[in-house]
Amino acid sequence: MNAPVTLPGCSQPDSAQEARPVLRERGQREVFCGLTGIVWLHRKMQDAFFLVVGSRTCAHLLQSAAGVMIFAEPRFATAIMEERDLAGMVDAQDELDRVVTRLLDRRPDIKTLFLVGSCPSEVIKLDLAKAAERLGAQHMPNVRILNYSGSGIETTFTQGEDACVTALVPVMPAESADAPKQLLIVGALPDIVEDQFLRLFDQLGIDNVGVLPARDARNLPPVGPNTCYLLAQPFLADTAMALEGRGAKRIDALFPFGAEGTTGWLHAAAAEFGIDEAHFNAVVAPGRERAKRAIGHARGALEGKRISFLPDSQLEIPLARFLATELGMEPVEVGTPYLHRAHCAQELDLIPPSARISEGQHVDRQLDRVRADKPDLTVCGLGLANPLESEGFSTKWAIELVFSPIHGFDQAGDLAELFARPLRRRDVLEV
Numbered sequence: 001m002n003a004p005v006t007l008p009g010c011s012q013p014d015s016a017q018e019a020r021p022v023l024r025e026r027g028q029r030e031v032f033c034g035l036t037g038i039v040w041l042h043r044k045m046q047d048a049f050f051l052v053v054g055s056r057t058c059a060h061l062l063q064s065a066a067g068v069m070i071f072a073e074p075r076f077a078t079a080i081m082e083e084r085d086l087a088g089m090v091d092a093q094d095e096l097d098r099v100v101t102r103l104l105d106r107r108p109d110i111k112t113l114f115l116v117g118s119c120p121s122e123v124i125k126l127d128l129a130k131a132a133e134r135l136g137a138q139h140m141p142n143v144r145i146l147n148y149s150g151s152g153i154e155t156t157f158t159q160g161e162d163a164c165v166t167a168l169v170p171v172m173p174a175e176s177a178d179a180p181k182q183l184l185i186v187g188a189l190p191d192i193v194e195d196q197f198l199r200l201f202d203q204l205g206i207d208n209v210g211v212l213p214a215r216d217a218r219n220l221p222p223v224g225p226n227t228c229y230l231l232a233q234p235f236l237a238d239t240a241m242a243l244e245g246r247g248a249k250r251i252d253a254l255f256p257f258g259a260e261g262t263t264g265w266l267h268a269a270a271a272e273f274g275i276d277e278a279h280f281n282a283v284v285a286p287g288r289e290r291a292k293r294a295i296g297h298a299r300g301a302l303e304g305k306r307i308s309f310l311p312d313s314q315l316e317i318p319l320a321r322f323l324a325t326e327l328g329m330e331p332v333e334v335g336t337p338y339l340h341r342a343h344c345a346q347e348l349d350l351i352p353p354s355a356r357i358s359e360g361q362h363v364d365r366q367l368d369r370v371r372a373d374k375p376d377l378t379v380c381g382l383g384l385a386n387p388l389e390s391e392g393f394s395t396k397w398a399i400e401l402v403f404s405p406i407h408g409f410d411q412a413g414d415l416a417e418l419f420a421r422p423l424r425r426r427d428v429l430e431v
C-alpha cells in the first residue's frame with residue numbers, strides 16, 4: 001500500500017489556508033488523460049488542428065470521446081506509431097515530417113498545428129518540441145506549429161487544456177509600451193458563455209478585454225505588465241505561471257459558477273479596473289437575480305443532501321463551494337487531483353470546515369471512504385460510476401461537468417440541475 005505523499009508542484013502554502021488540513025494521497029488512478037481536452041479545444045480554436053502522435057489506443061480514445069460530434073472534416077487526428085517506430089527501426093522524426101507535410105498540403109485551412117505528445121511518444125522520448133521547431137520553420141508564415149503533451153502519465157484530463165494554452169503563451173504578441181490596461185479572460189469557454197461575459201464586461205465599462213485561448217488561434221491577444229488576467233477555470237496552473245513570466249498579474253477571485261461565484265468573479269475584475277460600485281450592482285443585478293431564480297428550482301432536490309467528490313476534473317473545489325453556499329448541500333469529501341492553494345484560496349474559505357479536502361488519487365481508499373460516508377451523491381469518473389451505482393450509490397459523471405456550459409449567470413440553473421437530476425431519478429426509481 002502506498003503511503004500518503006505530497007505531490008510535487010502543488011499545495012503552495014497560503015497564509016489564509018495554512019490551517020486547513022488536506023489529506024494527500026497517491027496510488028492507483030481512474031481518470032482520462034490530457035488528450036481528452038482536444039474534444040473541447042478543437043471546437044474553441046477554429047483554425048487549429050491537433051495531431052496526436054500516439055498509438056491506436058490514443059486514436060480510439062479520441063474517436064470515442066469526440067466521434068459523435070464529427071459532422072465535417074475533423075480538426076484532430078492521430079499519427080499512429082507502429083511497432084517499428086517504437087522499436088526504433090525507423091526515424092520517427094522523418095515519418096512525422098512526412099505526415100505533417102501531407103496533412104498541411106491537404107488542409108490549407110489549418111493555421112495552427114498542435115503536435116500533441118502521448119504516453120507512447122514520451123516513452124520513446126520522441127522530441128516533439130524539436131519537431132515543432134523544425135516543421136514550424138518550414139511552414140511559417142502559413143502555419144504556426146506548436147507542441148504540448150496530452151499523455152496520461154501523471155496527469156488528469158483537464159491538464160491537457162493547461163498544457164495546450166501554456167504552449168500559446170510564448171507566441172502571444174508583447175503589448176506595446178503605451179498599451180492601455182487589459183483584462184485577459186483565461187480558459188476555454190463555450191462561445192455562447194464567452195459572449196455573455198464579454199457583454200457584461202462591456203456594460204461594466206471594461207472595454208480592453210482579451211480571451212485566451214482565442215477563437216482564432218493565430219490572432220492571440222497581447223500580454224505584458226499592463227495585463228491583468230482572470231482565470232475562468234481552476235486547472236490552469238502552468239498557464240498562469242507562463243503568463244506571469246510575461247509580466248501579467250492574476251486577479252484573485254472566486255470561479256464563475258453560480259450566482260454568487262459569477263458575481264464574485266466579475267466583481268474582482270471590476271474592482272481591479274476601478275469600476276464604480278453602484279454601476280457594478282446595476283449591471284450585474286439582473287443576471288444575478290435570474291441565476292438565483294434558476295438555481296432555486298433545484299434547491300428542493302439538493303438542500304441538506306450530502307455529496308462526495310472523487311478526484312477527477314479539478315473543478316471539484318469551486319463546485320463544492322457552489323453547492324454548499326448556494327444550494328445548502330453538505331460536502332462530505334472534496335477530492336481533487338491537484339490543489340492549487342493560491343488559485344482556490346477564496347473557494348476553500350467558503351467550503352464548510354466539516355468537509356474533508358483531499359488531494360491526489362488512491363482509488364481504493366477513496367472508494368472505501370465513500371462506502372463509509374454513504375453520501376447521497378458521488379461525483380466521479382465514468383469508470384467508477386457504474387460500480388458505485390450497482391452498490392446503491394447515486395452518481396454524477398465528473399466529465400459531464402467539463403463538457404457542459406456551466407459558467408456564468410445564465411448557466412447556473414443548468415449547473416444545479418446537473419446535480420439534482422441523479423437524485424430525482426433515484427427518488428423516482430425508489431417509488
Ligand code: SF4
Nearest residue numbers: 033058118119151152
Ligand atoms: S495518451 Fe496514454 S493514456 Fe492517453 S490514450 Fe494514449 S496511451 Fe492512453
